[in-house]
Amino acid sequence: MTAFRSPEAFAAALAELTAPDDAAIAAARARQAQLTKPAGSLGRLEDVAVFLAAWQQRERPVLECARAVIFAGNHGVTAQGVSAFPASVTMQMVENFRRGGAAINALSTASGLELSVVPIALDRPTADFTQAPAMSEDDCLEALNLGARAVADRPDLIVVGEMGIGNSTAAAALCARSFGGPASAWTGPGTGLAAEGVARKIAVVEAAVRFHADAPATAFESLRRVGGREIAAIAGAVLHARRLRVPVVLDGFITGAAIAPLFAQNPRIVDHCIAGHRSAEPGHVRLLAAYGLEPLLTLGMRLGEGSGGALAVGIIRAALAAHQNMATFAEAQVAGAL
Template sequence: MSAFATVAAFDAALRALPAPDEAAIAAAVERQASLTKPAGSLGRLEDIALFLAGWQGKARPTVDRARVTVFAGNHGITAHGVSAFPPAVTAQMVANFEAGGAAINALSGAAGLELKVVALELDRPTADFTVAPAMSAAECLAALSAGAAAVDPALDLLAVGEMGIGNSTAAAALCARSFGGAARDWVGPGTGVDADGIARKIAVVERGLSFHDNTPHTPFETLRRLGGREIAAMAGAVLQARLLRIPVVMDGFISGAALAPLAAACPAITDHCIAGHVSLEPGHARLLDRLGLIPLLSLNMRLGEASGAAIAVSIIRAALAAHNNMATFAEAGVSNAP
């Protein structure tokens, strides 16, 4: 049976989010206090170690098995000229991922990550959300469940990303409906459209928001009306990871937007998430603030594909190396008296 076979199952999962293991965090804090360094001197690296301890339930967390999963989907709104590239590029890039030739192949390899690509009905784009819901209820549930099914319970860490021509427009619509603000507050250049392209994107988002305004503003309805299959799949993967207590590294604007409808109703959904980076997409910094996430990196990236998340995993590995491999004051024979 699918993980989210019904809307009720999806809603129930959102109400049953596990919390981190406070005893494991306390034990990790105690270890940090004994390491041969001034307290707090490794800054956020120390915070990352405590975060992982809480979700893995052990004082010395590990990242022995980590995966980056890239979800791909196509969007009906591309008919409005919202992207600098045609929809065919989605499938072409999926083929590039599978052949090992994309940025995420190189970056995931450098970070010691498994790479999984999940393509979702690329020959059947979502509907144009300015005139209809992007997905039927059944289609959205199938996408959520596909995301959940991609989460291996044996993982220590999951990074999520996407590929989908037109999906920065869908992401802007999701953010505006979830957190408010005008379409122009959330719309950016995406793949690199010019000023006219941005104006088209704003108009599409405005029409979509208006068309769906008098419908239920629940997480599920927002996802299915304005999202995309790959966006819903990311939401399903992050939710399933939470149920399995697997920490998640988020990528850029689109992956964050996948959580926007969930976070608007249930802010705790991001408690097991790390923001890998802040992208150049103008709405991303605003979105991270709404999600309560502080990015690890700011590298002027705007590629997607989980590229920023993959790079951040190397920082996470460094944090755990320091936490687990440093000597304690007692082991090193170093005095820690003030």
């Protein structure tokens, strides 16, 4: 399956986004109004149920097939000392995922998620994007289409996650290029850099933004110039999910940054997305504010791997359980609305 055959096809898909189903929204809200509780008393759980109804196009949404997909890629910019860990850790963690030993394995199991791990050309790191585009057009298209394939069978919901040493630098560069502002506003410690390391990382992001300043400001060009393979795959998954009306749970700063250039081109791209949590990475607060997304959880997490998104699925399941299983006033023979 090839969802995006060219940069132009990718741009066309981004321009022609599907809308939520108004009839399903109305039906879900009508059901909420009849459940045995005061109106609005379950707060955001009610909103989450209606959100899922809107994109699944049914009054009573389900999570029979919910999936976490972790995309992994390596970054040439790590040669500039932007991470506390060497690039070899990316492959080591992918093997840990495959053996079932990582946080995302435990949290996916706890939240009833099937887990898919998609390493992308780990033996070919992207170019150092302070000196050249991170990817060729063909490499970027390949990554976008790998992302699209992860949702091609239309799961009920997808959690997107990532693994890639150095990718918080790429995320900061994407945000700076997409939204503007100083690099320092988007750049944080990532995997645990001290102040000196953060300062070096800020300088790298500034250099990347300068180097690509005259390049086209399209979503595709931003992804291929200062993104990474796993980041482009997330963007492809989110965009193709929108085509198929599959709701998306974003994890932290990096998964959010993957759609920053898409948002800059069409802000409606976040309409089918839930922010699973607010990361401790400083730029994530700013990014969620730009998107107008309120996270379901704020637990001080900064692991990545899709871990915060997976954890949030437990909340989503609770919202759907209440929506699906509570009795109506008529069924419970309770007189009148509470």
